[in-house]
Every structure is written in structure tokens, then in C-alpha cells.
Amino acid sequence: MLYKFPPAARQMAIAGRITSDDVLTLRKLVYPDGKISQTEADWIFELNHACGDVDPAWSTLFVEALTDFLVYQMEPQGYLSDDNASWLIGHVARDGKVEGLREMELLVHVMQ
Template identity: 35%
Template sequence: MGFAVEKSRTIISAMILGRKVTAQDVAWLRREVFADGEVTRESAEELFAVVRAGMSNAPEWTELFVELITDYVVWQSRPTGVVTDEEAEWLIGRADECKSLDALAALVNVLAEAHRAPQWFVTAVRARALQWPGVEAALRARA
């Protein structure tokens, strides 16, 4: 008789200990952990743990992170397509712990895909885009 191993926690812990997320890690996460498309609150918390660790990650990481957080907040939470006050508070709280471009990208993408979100959340995301370190430099680099 075997026992179940929480794949996402094990894999994400290993990535944090390794101090970076590679393109291969992202492919593994897509194939082994999130293949069914389900993102739980626990796995979303783990994804934010990677962002909080402030590591040098492959560009594929940001795409996966933003996609999964958006799926969790906008499409898998009920009512679908609506960011509730509870979800908005959770998301802002996690993003504020990171204050990173990845976290900001997730916030902005959630707003872009949601059919409805609290006005205070829209205002809060806008404020973070103007205040967080690195945002201005990143925007200049893209221009």
C-alpha cells in the first residue's frame, strides 16, 4: 500500500531551494501538477511562495504563474468571471507580500479577464502599478 505525495508542494519546495525556476520546471508543473487545469487555494499560495522567494526565473514562469492565478481567481472561483471582495482581498494580500512584477502581472491579468471586480480592487491595482519598485524601469524597458 502506497501513500499519496502532494506533488505541487514537493516540486515547488525543490524549486525554491534550487533558487530558480527553469523552463523545464515550468513544463513539469504544466504536465504533472496542473495537467487537469485545477488550481486550489493551497497551490495558488505555493505559487506565490515562489514569487516571494525573489528568484531568477525563466520567462515561462511568469506566463504560467499569471495564467494559473487568473484561472484560480476568475474562472475557478464562483461566481465564474467575477472577482469577489473575498478573492480580491486574498489576491491583493498575496501580491503585497511579493511586490514584484510577476505579482503585478497577475493582478492586471485578473482585471483584464474578469467580467466584474470591486471598484476598490481596480483602484488598488492601479496604485500598486504606480508605487512598486521596478515597475517604472520595466515599463521604460518595454518602450
């Protein structure tokens, strides 16, 4: 699904790596207008799955951006609707299990 990534994120996905400098680039890509789109949220998940070697700052951005999207930008704001929960489960448990601590941390943050 590399076609959905912006060019900079595509290169990270191909390399399978996200550096601290990459995290700064990604933050600028997903927050230029202060909001995260559905497309951005989708490719954030895909990038997470594609990259096994990541800087710890990626975990922070991953959890922050997707929590913002699901809890504070999607309707109803401040609440995880059934539809939004289904979207999240579809990404987190796409192979029947949670893949790693980043996704577990995201689940905890979204439910708080």
C-alpha cells in the same frame, strides 16, 4: 513554508531558481485535472517569492494559473469577488507593496 510545496517545487524554492524545464514540471503539477486548488494557488505565490532567478516561461504560468484560479474557478466565475480580491491583495501586497512585474501583470490580467 516549504512544507506546503510538492517535492519538485520544494527543490526549486530551495535553489531559488525556476528553469524552463521546471516550468514544464510545474505546469503538470498544477494542471493535471485542469483546475487549480487553493493550496496550489498559495504555493504558486510562495514559489514566486522564493525564486529570484526564473525563466520567462514562469511569468506566463504564474499569471495564467492564478488568473484561472481567481477569475474562472472561484465563485462567482468571471468576476473577482471581494473575498477573492482580499486573498489576492494579501498575497501581492503582503509587505505593503507589489513585488515585481509578474505580480503587477497578474493584477492587470485579473482586472481585465
